[in-house]
Amino acid sequence: MDKPHLKFNVDEKSITMDHRPTHVVPSADTRPSAVTSGKGQTVTIIDCSSASGVQIPPFFIFPGKRMNPDHLNWSIG
Numbered sequence: 001m002d003k004p005h006l007k008f009n010v011d012e013k014s015i016t017m018d019h020r021p022t023h024v025v026p027s028a029d030t031r032p033s034a035v036t037s038g039k040g041q042t043v044t045i046i047d048c049s050s051a052s053g054v055q056i057p058p059f060f061i062f063p064g065k066r067m068n069p070d071h072l073n074w075s076i077g
Contacts, residue, residue: 047059
């Protein structure tokens, strides 16, 4: 691989804040999954790393128009 320090992979994951698992009985050939209402707020996490193994700290996107500074008490920068 030519210049692995310049090749990055970015991934995002949304997490529902109002997760209320219900009782789901899947068929034998499928994996069980959680069922959520779809009406709640979500937090999106973005992660990035290079082919050489360098990782950038995760980036969080919170819902709402204003940022709550308490969410970032543990952050870097």
